[in-house]
Amino acid sequence: MFLFLLQYKVTVPKLGTVNDICKALSTLTSVPADHMMVTDVYNHRFHKIFPPEDGLNHILDRDDIFVHQIPTKNTNDSDHTIIPVYMREKNPHSSKSYNNSSTQLFGQPLLVAVPKKNCSYDMLYQAVLKKMSRYVTSPAEQDEWWKTVSNGSSEESNLNG
Known part of the structure; x- marks a missing residue:
């Protein structure tokens, strides 16, 4: 079950902990509370990842x-690492250099768990694609979803043109 972008209203003790949020949400979703990570997102970035023992007084009304x-x-699992994934849009009208003025974050960031050992590029790609499945679908094998463009003397592949 994916909890991504489903909105729930839960009641927790005012002097409770972040873990109380997870427990309350667990009763609504059947996802174990210890399989949840609570985050504060600001300006399309993770502002804070709350430990389960943090008090709810660390969460403001505007968060x-x-x-x-x-x-x-x-x-701290020895088998997995959890990585943040941000949605970044490149401005086609800016210079080709990769800097903050030529790109802009959008949407909500994701947390993706991948194996710590023997994680290949394909495994990472599939894990991110699975988390983004609400927004994207894998192209059929016969579909051309990329094209090679000439950039001076070298060639590079661009997704979606």
């Missing part, structure tokens, strides 16, 4: 709180 499902009970 945008997101709870992500993770496949492990322990964020």
